[in-house]
Amino acid sequence: MPHVFTGFKLAALLVLLSFTRGQAQSTEKLMLSGTGNDKTVKWQFYCTAGRNSGKWTTIPVPSNWELQGFGKYNYGHEKDTARGKEKGLYKYQFKVPAKWRGKAVNIVFDGSMSDTEVKINGQSAGLIHQGSYYRFKYDISKLLKYGKTNLLEATVAKHSANESVNDAERRGDFWLFGGIFRPVFLEALPAAHISRVALDAKADGSFKADVYTGGTAADEVVGQLYTLDGQKVGGEFRSPITAGNAAMRLQTTLATPKLWTAETPNRYRVAMTLRKGGQPVHTVNQRFGFRTVELREREGFYVNGTKIKFKGVNRHSFWPTSGRTTSKALSIMDVNLMKDMNMNAVRMSHYPPDDHFLEACDSLGLFVLDEVAGWHANYDTPTGTKLTEEMVVKDETHPSIVVWVNGNEGGHNFDLDPVLDRLDLQKRPVVHAWQVFRGTDTQHYINFDYGNGTHLQGHNVVFPTEFLHGLYDGGHGAGLQDYWEQMWAHPLSAGGFLWDFSDAGVVRTDRKGRSTPTATTAPMASWGRTARRRAATSPSRKYGRRYF
Incomplete structure (x- = not known):
């Protein structure tokens, strides 16, 4: 007989409490x-x-x-x-x-x-x-x-x-x-509810949000900012609900906010409450960070006015015994390992990750490149548009996401770039991995002396979204110091992303549990897998500070 869910003892009922007058219905x-x-x-x-x-x-x-x-x-x-x-x-x-x-x-x-x-x-x-x-x-x-x-x-x-x-x-x-x-x-x-909150919180303390509503009519949307320990910061801010508008724009300013960066991942919470007749109807809480991301033409990436360079790695959502099904604990372990290896960034290759991985990047501090899937080929425009919208709506409020990637290595559908531009209230930069696009050069696996007189001496901001392939270029450690010193010295370089974080081999259930590697398994990748296993039992997690 199929399992019958009874008593709701096993249900996870997430109650989002109102911090406004009265008690709003929860999601x-x-x-x-x-x-x-x-x-x-x-x-x-x-x-x-x-x-x-x-x-x-x-x-x-x-x-x-x-x-x-x-x-x-x-x-x-x-x-x-x-x-x-x-x-x-x-x-x-x-x-x-x-x-x-x-x-x-x-x-x-x-x-x-x-x-x-x-x-x-x-x-x-x-x-x-x-x-x-x-x-x-x-x-x-x-x-x-x-x-x-x-x-x-x-x-x-x-x-x-x-x-x-x-x-x-x-x-x-x-x-x-x-x-x-x-x-x-x-x-x-509730029948009258908030269906989506898009927000943009800048380093100067300016905050704006587009709040989308559904169901029967209400009168207004009211916002309130909090610290993560529940202390109010600033006063309420609001917007009336007007017929015919897809979203209500709310704005406020917070003096001298604590800023989010990969080194200082400070966050706040905003409570958005739908009201009718002065009474709360529905409240949605969302964590966020104040930070400003800029791609300055022919200069580089800036976060909160400070130029940054990506010390990054590519990551699949993967575990040897469960494939692409992971867990919150594994996400936290992976982010800690990346930071222990002195990395400050991670690229979601080649698809959007689990929510808990982005939450770990938010709370522990990693810059994220979030990616529409595409591997040498792309989604058709109707399908890609729908999937891009789903990605942005789910991921848009994460402060760790600083760049959107439209496809990988030729898997770019140019029709999706306007979709990202339209949907993202923060207007984060969009890149095409492996391509010169919108002032960025992200070509993969370039030789150390590639393009003398161009490339790093050219006009675009350069950061390979893949370099030093774990197999084909002899392992991550081969020549990394030379690459990094060059990246650090050149003003047009914004760093780069190693391929890749760990071996994506499976423990085969059809071969008596024998592990089968991928076509791209390498010594460094295998080291990454071993480090992940050690991290589960070691309190220190200090394995790789030599890599950057």
Whole structure:
């Protein structure tokens, strides 16, 4: 029998308290899956082909099904004829509180590989979602049985029916997996609610936010800033709600705020409250940091008026025994290891990461390049536009994100650049990895003496978003001091990003647990994997300060 969620003892109900007059309704969050590879929930599962296929059994969610003994292992460079094109059928029964009747209830998937069709109680929740690494949601308010048992069914196709998705995500130099690999949850909002908060907090203390609302009409949106320990800073600021506007603009100024940088990751919290007739209706809390990011033409990157150079590394969302399903603990460990190696930046190669990784970068201090997927090929414009919007809406408030990347190594859809420009209230720089674009030169794996008289003596701000490949250039340590001294000395250099942080090899469940490396495994990459293992048991985590 499928598991029935009862009593709500296992539910994670996230209550966001109002700090305004009265008590606003909260956004309630009810987990349907676990939160990561260290906490999962069993769902019913049926794999259509490959190992353990053709029968109903169970699978932990979130997970990649290959690492759980199902389907077929595939690498991105394999021919299409050799690829596993199995599907996974999921079922899960759950209850929702009767008091949720009349609320706006969404089902939210943080990541599913790849095409995902969702049904609630036998009825379609909406169009099939195509694209693996992006948060998507459906309003299922009218499909639920309140106070009763509901049935969730999800069909996940490992190989997308959209060839541009396969080109952008599934034909790269990395392992291919299938499955619901990030959390799934319900969120319940009041009928009149705040649906999105976009904000821009500058180093001079100026703060502005665009607040998007949904449902029935309310009168105004009111904001209040707090320190993270709950102390008010400044007074309330507000905006009336006017018909026909997609978003309400709120503004205030905070004198001498503590600024966010990779060295001093100071943060604040803003509470946005929707009011009607003077009474609070819905409150959303969001953490943020005051900081100003600038790309100055023919000069470099500046954060809070200070020129910076990226001492960066590329990172896949990956763990050997669970594939792309990770955890908050692993994210914190990875960020600490990067900082222990004297790094100040990380590139999300080649897709948006888990939320908890960005939260670790916010709180511990790393500059982040967040990326629309694309590996030598790109999403078509309608698909790419939708996925880019999903990425920005989920990630836009993180102060750690200082640059958007539109695709990797030729996987750039130029139609998506205006989408990033339009959506991002902070107007962060947009780059194309491996390309000269908008005053930046991010070419990959350049020789040390490349382009004498051009390049670093040219007109663009130079920072290779990949250099010193862990295999092809002899390992990360080979010549790094020469590269870094050159980067430090030249005013046009903004640093660079090593490839890559750690080995992305898997512990094969089809080969008695034998570890299988990627095509790009290298001594430094293997060292990174070993350091990650040590970090789990060592209190010091001091392994790599020699690298930068």
